[in-house]
Amino acid sequence: MSLPMLSGEPHVITAGAAVLGEALDAQAVPRTAVDWRPPLPGTEDDLARVLADPRRAAANARAVDRLTSARPLLAGVRPAGEALDLPPGTFLHAGPPIGWEHASGPMRGALIGAVLLEGLAGDAGEAEELLAAGRVRLEPCHHHRAVGPMAGVVSPSMWMFEVRDAEHGGTAYCSLNEGLGRVLRYGAYGPEVIGRLRWMGEVLGPALAAALELTGPLDLRSLIAQALQMGDELHNRNRAATSLLVRELAPALVEAAGGRAAEVLRFAGGNDHFFLNAGMAACKVSADAARGVPGSTLVVAMARNGTDFGVQVSGLGDRWFTGPAGVPDGLYLGAYGPADANPDIGDSTITETAGLGGFAMAAAPAIVRFVGGDVAEAAAATRSMYEITLAEHPAYQIPGLGFRGTPVGVDVTLVARTGLLPTVNTGIAGRVAGTGQVGAGLVSPPASAFTAALAALAREAPIR
Numbered sequence: 227m228s229l230p231m232l233s234g235e236p237h238v239i240t241a242g243a244a245v246l247g248e249a250l251d252a253q254a255v256p257r258t259a260v261d262w263r264p265p266l267p268g269t270e271d272d273l274a275r276v277l278a279d280p281r282r283a284a285a286n287a288r289a290v291d292r293l294t295s296a297r298p299l300l301a302g303v304r305p306a307g308e309a310l311d312l313p314p315g316t317f318l319h320a321g322p323p324i325g326w327e328h329a330s331g332p333m334r335g336a337l338i339g340a341v342l343l344e345g346l347a348g349d350a351g352e353a354e355e356l357l358a359a360g361r362v363r364l365e366p367c368h369h370h371r372a373v374g375p376m377a378g379v380v381s382p383s384m385w386m387f388e389v390r391d392a393e394h395g396g397t398a399y400c401s402l403n404e405g406l407g408r409v410l411r412y413g414a415y416g417p418e419v420i421g422r423l424r425w426m427g428e429v430l431g432p433a434l435a436a437a438l439e440l441t442g443p444l445d446l447r448s449l450i451a452q453a454l455q456m457g458d459e460l461h462n463r464n465r466a467a468t469s470l471l472v473r474e475l476a477p478a479l480v481e482a483a484g485g486r487a488a489e490v491l492r493f494a495g496g497n498d499h500f501f502l503n504a505g506m507a508a509c510k511v512s513a514d515a516a517r518g519v520p521g522s523t524l525v526v527a528m529a530r531n532g533t534d535f536g537v538q539v540s541g542l543g544d545r546w547f548t549g550p551a552g553v554p555d556g557l558y559l560g561a562y563g564p565a566d567a568n569p570d571i572g573d574s575t576i577t578e579t580a581g582l583g584g585f586a587m588a589a590a591p592a593i594v595r596f597v598g599g600d601v602a603e604a605a606a607a608t609r610s611m612y613e614i615t616l617a618e619h620p621a622y623q624i625p626g627l628g629f630r631g632t633p634v635g636v637d638v639t640l641v642a643r644t645g646l647l648p649t650v651n652t653g654i655a656g657r658v659a660g661t662g663q664v665g666a667g668l669v670s671p672p673a674s675a676f677t678a679a680l681a682a683l684a685r686e687a688p689i690r
Contacts (some may be wrong), residue, residue: 266673269642272684273597276639279687281521289524289540290616290635293516293580297392299443300507301342303435305427307382309399309596310370314344316363320378320573321531322546323366326357330532330568332413335659337364337378339415343423344381350415368527369544372399373491373510373573375502376411376655377532384423386433389446389507391515398511400503402426402434405496408662411572412655429483433490436482437475444474446508450582451621453501454632459590460505460575461583462666467501468494506573509580516540516635524616525636528579528648528671532571532655537675539638547679548635549672554654556598556667570659570669575650581619581634584649584668585611589624589632597651597666608633614640614648638683641676670684 265273267469276282306312317340319333329337338353341362347353356362367374374380378401386399401411404422408414438444449470454464459595472495480487494500513526522540529536536546551569558566577583587593590603603625611633618631636648647670656667 227232227269234272247483252421263645266642266645266677268511269677269680270593272677272680273639273642275684275687276523276680279521279683281688282523284634285521285541286524286616286637289516289519289522289526292394293512293524293635294617294619295393295513295622296396296447296515298389298398298446298661299392300387300438300446300504301390301443302388302438302509303385303402304388305431306380306381306386306399306401308383309388310372310380311388312370312380315346315361315381316365316382317341317382318365318370318372318378319531320367320374320376320571321529322534322536322548324531324533325364326360328533330571331657331659331661332568332655333377333379333532333569335413335415335661336379336410338659339410339419339423340379340381342415343420344383361549366529366531367368367573368529368538370399371397371510371514373506373529373576374401374411375403375506375574376572377413378573378655379410383427385427385434386505387507389504389511390443391511392443394515396511396514398507398514399637400476400510402430403497403500403503406499406663412653412662413659414480415660429486430490430493433479433483433486434475437478439480440478444471446504447621449474450505450508451623454582454586454589454622455625457590457592459583459586459593459651461502461577462653463590463593464501464505465498467505468498471501471504502574505582506576506627509576509582512581513576518543521687523638525579525638525679528575528636528650529573530570530575532568535570535671535675537679538670539679541686542679542682545682547675547682549674549678552669552672554652554665554667554669556654556665558654558665559595559663562656562664566658566661566664568655570650570652571655572652574652575648578648578650579634579636581615581622584651585615585634586632587649587651588626591626593651597668599668610646611649613644614646616640638676638679641673645673647671647676
């Protein structure tokens, strides 16, 4: 077979090694650079099977539309025992299922603290014996329509934000934020931690509940959209969102909390992460709206328990696909360093799942002072996430990118095809139980969690 002769000036398409393209540029050879990456190793057959699934395009369109059209409203604050039908002796935790024997230091510390808070043990040693003997029940927050930051431990007496989806009817919950430093969610359980939690149950929770009865439900979708345009990314920077929430609640808190209003406002206003937990519940109820669409490759949960990183996919029900959690790379507090860090932990990656957090860092240039890197890297991280997502969020927009919607809807097939992994910014917990927070930074999920989900999708795809 003969090939036709090419006419005109030569034009080169380059992919991969930048040095080749630079050499051609130096010779003034016309070229087009293509940003191409090989798929993740061993995924070729699974990709071919899933991409050929005739259900996929329509299923993903439906799933991502449900995610982005959700309208989360902060509807109330209730005790976990009542809101989640959580009986005494049952504790929730972040991430995929895990037992005491495999739990990390911060997870163990938070569980010890929760046992002490509930009065099931007299001291830490007795609490540890009870947990090691399996005399309490441990279940993931995600299995109860809930999410929890870091260790994510929830016990029956803790109060929860209740967020309802006015568009699709779902409900999700998240605990109240304790602040930074030595707190339960980072695995600390000293007297000051337990004392703060008791105050939150006796004063803060009831005051917030009474205030919301006066204000009625608050539109979290609108509040998040405003906060993005004020410099938050809604995972590790919540200063604007917290200020907006406190402004909405303050008059009602003064009216409802009486003589306790000042201490409630002082606590909420002095904790820049106070909004985080309400925002997590908003992201959870939005992602849950996209669950259960047969053939969809959309990721509806990313979560870590300090040992494993797990994902759930819309078309695969409630199954978890896991890989080892990595240690974040970031900035450390005081004398702490990488040797003190626990592997990544927490349900707060629900923010990235819904197009916020690491996916929205271009909206929050100041975040680099907390997690490391520079402003250009933060913007580049957001831009790269458009390559593995199905849509741009219609409400959550980034001023620095010309009000482009945040990248939303991680697609397992796009992760496998590009080799790009979701960008996550996170706090860093100390690996020893009782330490608390030691820093903050960035972390990449394990590729194996996504390739395992892809393989399951391939097994269930219809044969054509």
